[in-house]
Amino acid sequence: MTSHDLLILCAAGMLVSGYLIVGQKRLFTTIRLFALQSLLLGIVAATIAVTQSRHELFVTAGITIAMKSILIPWFLMRLIDRIGIHREIEPFLNVPVSLLVCLGLTVVGYRVSTGFPEAVGGARHHLIGVALSMLLIGMFLMVTRKKAITQILALLTVENAVFLVAVGVTPGMPLVVELGIAFDVIVAVLVLGIMVQRIVDRFDSMDVSRLSQLKG
């Protein structure tokens, strides 16, 4: 298997995990799928680091795997354990309709990706296509999910998509910036976690559709 195949395998795997997250109703499984997705992202980064000898990407890969496939999932699972919420997701849309919408979004993402230079055919095309599809799917998840934790996961999916573009398309973001961004992401997740905790303490629920006092 060539590195080209490995890239495509991982990118498509990320897309599959995105779809499984859409179709999944168990909170823990969703988090595990997210961890898997991040792991694949890390592998993509590491593969590119090896093949294009861009060694700074190893740092990206390391950070991604350590943070997003281990630390953040662990943090979220601990959060769920501690606040002991109902462990099923209740989306606004049922699964088949959601999948259909996501299918359309993937088509859009792929169509847009054809505009990139050297994009038609090849690994790059698929990397961008998958990334843009995941971005749209993440946004879709964000508007159709009620639970605070699933909204965090949707946000993280969007962030994974952005990182996939960053490693797949750019000739390498400056390392300082990359570190700053990674740091910011983890702080943002911590803050989101704190907010979830406070919301659950206050409302006895993680259902953000109950946050509807403010209107007009």
Next chain:
Amino acid sequence: MTPVLSDALRAFGLAALQAVFLLAMAPLLKTLIKMMKARLQNRQGPPLLQGYYDLAKLLRKETVRSETASWVFVAGPRVYFAAAVSATTLVPVLISAAPLEAAGGVLLLVGTLALGRFALATAALDTGSPFGGMGSSRDMTIAALAEPALMLGLFTSGLAAGTLNLGALARSALQHGVTFHPSDVLAFAGLFIIVLAETGRVPVDNPATHLELTMIHEAMLLEYSGPDLALVEWASAVKELLYLTLLVDLFMPVGMATSAEPVALLMALVAWAGKVFVLAIAVTITESMNAKLRLFRVPELVSISLGLAFLALTIRFL
């Protein structure tokens, strides 16, 4: 003897060999998955040959049939078994050509399996027992969703090679080398879910229980005993092995023999066994990590695979 006739005879010979081979291996696979699952749960698990012992025991027992049962009930297991055995001749296993591939490709395979399912479902209805009816209605519900997904997944693979013939598919993959396309991964994920659904594995059905509220496949078999039951169990095992072989053929054909030379065949046997084993591990892990879904959730799971298969097909064109 005319060449046509000799070709036909050779094909039938091969078909018989392959059918016997798969029939022989199938109980082993079933027990293997059971054993690995037990090991993952820190249990001892059955010995590897347990599947054969079970079949032998069932075949020795006497058959008890309900007085109200008609010929449909008798025919059910036989047709089911026959369908599974005929299906084995349509799938390439060790050599990159199915023995009877002249008869038809993917469509014939799906149709044959559907015939078996139909026979079993009607047979389960025949005795009038409430469980049988419940089982067949559930089985049909899932099948109605799973079959289109299966077809779509198979079509996706067929689209790349430009043929729906499984042997030709494997040959083209072997010839051109395996080039990855995201749709392969998507189709694989979709088909894997379908295999879980069709073989009654955990997120869909639990093969290890006879709990009336949840069972699907087992509910259809409650009225059967003795050799009839053995036939159904055996055919199910063959079907499972067949599905895993199908996944192997479509997505990882590397290592298949292109001719019937003994060395190549031996290599192919090792490769095939290895690949099926890997898939069996994947099935085991999925079974151990997931709990069975509520029945109303099953269509959702199957619809995921339908979505993935459809996406796989779409992405081919993007």
Next chain:
Amino acid sequence: MNLLLWTLGVPLVTAALGSLGGSRRIREITMVGGLLATFALCVATALDFLGGAVPSAFDEALRVDGLSALVLVLCGFVGLLSGAYGVGYLRRNEERKIVTPRMRREFYGLIPAYVFAMLLVAMSNNLGILWIAVELTTLGSVFLITFHDKDTSLEAGWKFLVLGSLGLAFALLGTVLLFAAGQGHLGEGMAALNWTRFIEVASSLHPFTLRLGVVFALIGYGTKAGLAPMHTWKPDAYREAPSPAGVLMAVGMLNAAFYCLLRIHLISTAALGPEFSGDLLLGLGLFSVLIATPFILIQWNLKRLLAYSSIEHVGIMAVGIGLGGEAGAFGALLHMTYHSLAKPVAFFSAGTLGQLHSSSNFDRIGSGTFSRAPVASGLLVLATLMVTGSPPFGLFFSEMTILKAGFAGSHVRVTATFLAALVILFCGFIFQVGRLVLGPPRDPKDRRVPRPEQFDIATVTALVAGLVAIVSAFYLPGWMLGLIRAATRVLMGGA
């Protein structure tokens, strides 16, 4: 040592000292003193720039040109006002015994930290640092919004955080795509993300990737600026945040986010011509103004009213930029300046009224506030006149400049719609505030008698802010005008 580092360092140290502890008096003096020094340093930086230098640091990762200098001065000024008012605000709350130690720590720490983040946005030349700085303001805002720890403030905080993070993810994607559009022309290392580098190699950027990046970046930073349809967090956040923090968000963050929009717009202009991002900004801006109109007419809460007003104003600025030309750009920057001077007055008076009545809902405040709190009500009327763009105040001139640019250009129909919306907004805003301030006095038998208005540092700050705003309408110091002109030159593609 470098002036820029001082400008950034002082608020940072102030924040650290503020969150450490100490007696109330020391903390108050530290914060106000620190913010005063920060403002002085901002002005010094601007003067340094006007003197012909281009202050920069860290290999041009931080760099001050005309646009940066203008935003720096405005943000520094607002930071100072907010700190001074904040001291009084917290004292009043101390009297009501609703301040916990957590609140003190957060308040004295977060306000200077927020100022630091805003200033970092304003002086960063590097798109990566820009993004990081904006993210810092977001994280700071969350704690400011949830400051009072009520049900509604948690709701507002959550909505803000989710929407803001999504916006930032978009902005990050935009930044990444802009970088990808460089296709290696941008070079290696930290400097590859420098805005100046983008402008240098603008002609060799890949058009499609650039377009996509510009769209994502504009939507992303537009979310932070509160452009419709990404504005929905704004009314909630403004209502829940304590008034001093509200000012920081309504003026500081708005200016900073708008600054980001301008930087992206400039890259797009240099590479693709002004139409692409200009039309996008025009559309978003007009939509913001139109969206704000009905909500101002039916508003039930004073601070939310101000939020919609700020959505309107960022819309006006975007329209000014989108209409293009030197007049439009000058009008937008002038608008930014006067808005920064006028909005604090509105927030301070609204904050005082809200504090007196323990709520900023219209029905809780009741009509006829003039008889109960003459200073705050008077200032509110003054602020209303200013932010609605009545002559002779500054926003009138800036709006006229933009309108003139619009009618002179090719977007006459858009400008006419825009004008109509402005007129309705004017009437709606005056109606809402008039109803509140004038009206018949509240029934004296009403048992919910508000606390009497006090004369303290908060009131003084509000008065000073009002005075500055009035004077600025008639007399802008020469260096301030110079800054606006310099910023306009930057927008027109000069240095």
